[in-house]
Amino acid sequence: MNAVPGSVARRPLRVAVVGAGPAGIYTADSLTFERDDILVDVIERLPEPFGLLRFGVAPDHLTIKSAAGSLQQVLDRPGVRLLCNTQVGTDVKVEDLRAAYDAVVYATGADADRSLTIPGEDLPGSTSATAFVKWYNGHPEADAFDLAQTRRAVVVGAGNVALDACRILLKDPGSFTAEMPLPAPVREALRASAVTDVHLLARRGPQDAKFTSKELGELLRLERVATVVDARDLTAPDANGFSPMARRNLKLLEQAAERDPGEQVRRLHLHFHTRPVAIEGNGTVAGVRVEHGPDSTAGLLDADLVLRAVGYRSRPVDGIPHAEETATIPHVDHRVIREGEPSAGEYAVGWAKRGPTGILGRNRSDADDTAQVILDDLDVLLALHPEDPGGLADFTAQR
Ligand code: NAP
Secondary structure (H helix, E strand, O other): OOOOOOOOOOOOEEEEEEOOOHHHHHHHHHHHOOOOOEEEEEEOOOOOOOHHHHHOOOOOOHHHHOOHHHHHHHHOOOOEEEEOOOOEOOOEOHHHHHHHOOEEEEOOOOOEEOOOOOOOOOOOOEEEHHHHHHHHOOOOOOOOOOOOOOOEEEEEOOOHHHHHHHHHHHOOHHHOOOOOOOOHHHHHHHHOOOOOEEEEEOOOOHHHOOOOHHHHHHHHOOOOEEEEEOHHHHOOOOHHHOOHHHHHHHHHHHHHHHOOOOOOOEEEEEEOOEEEEEEEOOOOOOEEEEEEOOOOEEEEEEOOEEEEOOOEEOOOOOOOOOEOOOOEOOEEOOEEEEOOEEEEEEEEOOHHHHOOOOOHHHHHHHHHHHHHHHHHOHHHHHHHOOOOOOOOHHHHHHO
C-alpha cells in the first residue's frame, strides 16, 4: 500500500468515524483502500461492531449477515482501528474528538424507533418492533420477550421490519438452523411461543407498501402458516401505473389470497387500508382498535402483543448537529452544517444523514461519495491542525 501516486510526502490524515455500522466501516474502507496515508479510528458505543447488520438484520437472513466478513477485513487493515464501548457525546466529547482528528465522520445510524402517538401505546405488551429486533439479535440493551402467553400479535407498518417481525413470530421454531445466530434464550422463547395469529396493519393499499417482493414472498411461503387477506383490498384501478415492485407484490398477494388456507398451525392476517387508532387493555394490551377503508369502518382486533414497525429514527448525540424535524444530521454534500455553515472537518454518512431508508448497498455508494469529499478536502483538513493531532490513543489507554 502507498500514498496516492504523485502525491508529495506528508503526514497521515487522521480520521475518526463515529459508529461501526456498515456506513461507517464502508467509509473507512473507501478512505483506506490501497493507501496508507490515511489512518482511521472507528469509534463504537456498543461492545461489538457492525451496527444494524449485527443487531438489525434478522438472524435467518444469513446471506446479508455474511457481509460482516468483508466489514471485518476492513477493520483488520493496518491503518484502521476499532474502539468499542466508547460513546461519543458521553465518554468523549465531540470537541475533544475534533481536536484529536483532522476529520470526523458521523455514522451514528438510526436505531431508535418512531411512535404511533395513539392512546394506549405505552401499555405493557405494546412496544416497538425495534425492541423485538434487538432482542432476537442479542443486543446488549434489549429487554427479553416472553412469548409463552402470547397468542395474538399485531404488527403495525408495511415495511421490511414489519415483515421481519411477522416472520420471526410465525416461523416454525424448528426451522431456525444451528448456523443462524440466535441467542439461546431467544431460541427457547420462540420454541415456547404460543403465537397462533399475527395481524399486519398497513395504513395504505398493497401498491403503496414499502416492503420488497423478496421479503414478502419469503413471508408468504412460510411452512405451516396460512395467509388470510381480503381480496377486496387487492383490487386496484390501474395496476399498469404501479412500480414493478408494487406489481410483483400485488401478484404475490393475489396468489396468497387464492390459496386455500387449510388447517395450518399459524395464521398471518394482512389488513390493508387499516390503521390503528387506539391500543386497549386493562393494565396490559388486550386489543387494537382499528379503522378500515375510506369510510373508516371501526373494528377491534384482539391482541396480547403489539409491535409498531413504523420506521427507525436517529437519536440526537450531544455535540453533533441534529435537525429535529427530519431527525438527521444537517449537511450539504456530506459536509455537516453547524450554525448555518459547512463545518470544516465534519462529515456525515449513512442513515444518520439520509434518514432510515435503503438497503445495505445504498450505504456503500454513500460511503464512497462521502470519502471522495474528504479526499477533495485533504489540503484544507491537514491545515486545520499544524501537527499530527494524534488521535484518541491516550484516551483508550486510560479506558
Ligand atoms: P419503512 O420501510 O419506512 O416502512 C415503515 C412503514 O410504517 C410504512 O409502511 C409506513 O407507511 C408505516 N407507517 C409509518 N408511520 C405510520 C403510522 N403512524 N401508522 C401506521 N403506519 C405507519 O421502515 P422499516 O420497515 O423500518 O425499514 C427501514 C429500512 O430498512 C427500509 O429501507 C427497509 O427496506 C430496510 N430493511 C430491509 C430489510 C431487508 O432487506 N430484509 C429488513 C429490514 C429493514 P406509509 O408508507 O404509509 O408511510
